Amino acid sequence: MRQNLLRPADSERTHRVAYIELFFDLIFILALTQLSRFLYDNQSLAGALESAVLVLAFWWVWIYTTWVTNWLDPVRLPVRSVIIGLSLIGLVMSTSIYESFGDRALVFALAYVTLQLGRTGFMVLALARHDRALHRTFVRMLVWLSVAGVFWVLGALLPFEFRLPLWGVALAIEYLSASLGFRVPGMGRSTTDDWEVSGPHIAERSALFVIIALGESFLVTGFAFVEQSITVDGALGLLLAFASGVAMWWLYFDHGERVGSRAIASSPAPGRIARLAYTYVHAIIIAGIVLSSVADKEVLKHPDAAVSLATAVTLVGGPVLYLVGLVLFRWVVARDLLISHLAGVAALLVLFGLAFPLSPLVLAAMTTAVLACVVGWETILRVRTGTDEPVAG
Structure with missing residues (x-):
C-alpha cells in the first residue's frame, strides 16, 4: 500500500x-x-x-x-x-x-x-x-x-x-x-x-450500465419469445418490446447522455452533481428499464388476458419511472425542464386510468406510442434549433 x-x-x-x-x-x-x-x-x-x-x-x-x-x-x-x-x-x-x-x-x-x-x-x-x-x-x-x-x-x-x-x-x-x-x-x-471526480469517466460508466440494462431487457424478452410457439400476437409483442427499447435508448443517448459529462467538467462542485445525478437519479432510470423488461415478458406470455392492477403497474410504471428519471437527471445537471418528458409522463398516467378494459398487447402498443411521441418531440426541437443539444422543453 x-x-x-x-x-x-x-x-x-x-x-x-x-x-x-x-x-x-x-x-x-x-x-x-x-x-x-x-x-x-x-x-x-x-x-x-x-x-x-x-x-x-x-x-x-x-x-x-x-x-x-x-x-x-x-x-x-x-x-x-x-x-x-x-x-x-x-x-x-x-x-x-x-x-x-x-x-x-x-x-x-x-x-x-x-x-x-x-x-x-x-x-x-x-x-x-x-x-x-x-x-x-x-x-x-x-x-x-x-x-x-x-x-x-x-x-x-x-x-x-x-x-x-x-x-x-x-x-x-x-x-x-x-x-x-x-x-x-x-x-x-x-x-x-x-470528491474530485472525473466527469467523462463516471458519465461513460453510467451510460454503459444503461446499455447493459437495455440489453438485459432484450435478453429477457428474447428468451420469453423463443420459449413459446410463434404467433401473430407474440411477433407483435416482440416488435413492441424492440420499439420501446429503441425509444429508451434514443431518449438517453441521442443527446442527454453528453450533458452530464459536460456539467461535471464545468461545475465548481462536481461531486455534488455526480452524487445527485449518477448515484441517486440513475437508480430511477435503471428501475424503469427493469420494470419495462418485466412488462415485455408479461405481454408475450399473456397478450390477450385481462389487464390486472399488477400488469398495468408494470406496463405503465416502467416508462413512467424512466421518463421521470430523465427529467430529474437533466434538471440536476443542466437545470433544463424537459416539457416533452413531463407531457409523456402525464399521457402515461392517463393511460393507466384507461388500462383495465384493454389487453396487455394493446396497452403495450399505447405506451410505446407515447415514448415514440416523446422521442419525436425532442428530436424535432433539436433539429429545428440546429444545435447538438435540445432546447429546454
Whole structure:
C-alpha cells in the first residue's frame, strides 16, 4: 500500500474506462435478469417492495464500485485484482437473488456485506498515504456500512417476516448516510468538495450500465419469445418490446447522455452533481428499464388476458419511472425542464386510468406510442434549433 494507486493526472488513463471495469459490469447482466425474473414471479405489493430492495441494493453495489474506479487506476495490479475479487462476490450475489427472500437469504446478505466492506476497506488502505481527505471519507463510510451490515445479516438470520423491514432499514442507512456526508460523531462529515471526480469517466460508466440494462431487457424478452410457439400476437409483442427499447435508448443517448459529462467538467462542485445525478437519479432510470423488461415478458406470455392492477403497474410504471428519471437527471445537471418528458409522463398516467378494459398487447402498443411521441418531440426541437443539444422543453 505504499504504491500510489490513484489515477494519474493529465494522462490518457485519467478518464478512460478500463476493460476490467467492463468485466465487472458483465456480472450485472445475470443480476438484472434474475431481478426481472423475481419481479415477474412476485407481482404483488410484497413482491414489489422486495424487488425494490433488491434493485436498490444491486445499484448501490455497482455505483459505489464505479466511484472507487473513478479514483483508483484499474491498470494497477492491486486494483485489478480487487475488481476481479469483487466480480466473484458479485456473481455469488447474482446467483442468490431469486431465492434471496427464501433459502439463500444468508448467502445473499453475506455476499453483499462482504463486497461493500471489502471494497471500502481496500480504499481506506489505498488512500491512507496519498489522499487524506478522501481517506477520511472512506473511514466514515466504512463505519456506516458496518452498521448497515448488521441489519443485512440479522434480516437473513431472523424469521422471514423480519427480513423485508430489516433490509429496508439497512438500505435506508446506506442511502441516507451518503446524503449526510457520512457524518460520524467525533469524525465530522465529508463534503462534496472532497470528491474530485472525473466527469467523462463516471458519465461513460453510467451510460454503459444503461446499455447493459437495455440489453438485459432484450435478453429477457428474447428468451420469453423463443420459449413459446410463434404467433401473430407474440411477433407483435416482440416488435413492441424492440420499439420501446429503441425509444429508451434514443431518449438517453441521442443527446442527454453528453450533458452530464459536460456539467461535471464545468461545475465548481462536481461531486455534488455526480452524487445527485449518477448515484441517486440513475437508480430511477435503471428501475424503469427493469420494470419495462418485466412488462415485455408479461405481454408475450399473456397478450390477450385481462389487464390486472399488477400488469398495468408494470406496463405503465416502467416508462413512467424512466421518463421521470430523465427529467430529474437533466434538471440536476443542466437545470433544463424537459416539457416533452413531463407531457409523456402525464399521457402515461392517463393511460393507466384507461388500462383495465384493454389487453396487455394493446396497452403495450399505447405506451410505446407515447415514448415514440416523446422521442419525436425532442428530436424535432433539436433539429429545428440546429444545435447538438435540445432546447429546454
